[in-house]
Amino acid sequence: MVRVDTEAEPEIRTLSSSVVYSDNWTRLRRDEIERSDGSKGSYAVVERDDFALVIPAEDGGFHLVEEYRHPLGRRGWSFPQGSFPKGSAGGTSEELARTELAQETGLRAARLRHLGALAVAHGMSDQYGEHWLATELTQGEPDLEPEELGLRHAWVPREEFEAMSVDGRIVDTSTLAAYALLLMAERRGEVTLP
Numbered sequence: 001m002v003r004v005d006t007e008a009e010p011e012i013r014t015l016s017s018s019v020v021y022s023d024n025w026t027r028l029r030r031d032e033i034e035r036s037d038g039s040k041g042s043y044a045v046v047e048r049d050d051f052a053l054v055i056p057a058e059d060g061g062f063h064l065v066e067e068y069r070h071p072l073g074r075r076g077w078s079f080p081q082g083s084f085p086k087g088s089a090g091g092t093s094e095e096l097a098r099t100e101l102a103q104e105t106g107l108r109a110a111r112l113r114h115l116g117a118l119a120v121a122h123g124m125s126d127q128y129g130e131h132w133l134a135t136e137l138t139q140g141e142p143d144l145e146p147e148e149l150g151l152r153h154a155w156v157p158r159e160e161f162e163a164m165s166v167d168g169r170i171v172d173t174s175t176l177a178a179y180a181l182l183l184m185a186e187r188r189g190e191v192t193l194p
Contacts (some may be wrong), residue, residue: 012035014032027046028046052129054112056109057134061160066154076170077170078172082100103143105142118181129174131177131178
């Protein structure tokens with residue numbers, strides 16, 4: 001994971017730390033802190049494993065997945081994404097991207113290009129997402145995890161993707177952030193979509 005340390009001394013020092021809640025996906029940590037001005041307080045941090053997100057692109061559009069998202073109480077569309085299951089051997093971000101793409105859509109990518117790494121919610125979480133562009137796709141069988149029951153996969157033209165981002169069918173910020181990284185890579189001439 002790409003992380004940039006821009007400061008020699010942190011502006012907030014952790015005095016003590018305790019785990020308030022933990023399950024297979026999330027840990028909630030409470031830090032007692034001291035700010036650079038000497039004032040003290042507490043800070044809640046959501047710890048989650050880093051994840052990979054894949055933009056599967058072909059024929060002037062993208063493959064998306066739709067699934068029910070319990071925290072929102074609704075279904076939503078996004079690019080395929082996920083993290084290694086707890087207790088697994090893990091692997092590289094590229095291996096994770098290929099695994100998530102195949103599991104959720106059945107697609108395999110001959111080419112994968114790294115677009116960038118972004119913090120998901122930098123004011124409350126330590127989680128990063130690695131964003132990838134997948135091209136030269138071939139279809140296989142998906143292999144959904146139990147948490148992904150009811151997941152649907154569909155190809156949409158680029159114009160429809162952008163309409164979905166405006167009308168509320170896509171509300172996932174990681175999906176939109178990945179699209180922004182793609183647009184910038186296109187503008188720099190680093191990628192050309194099939």
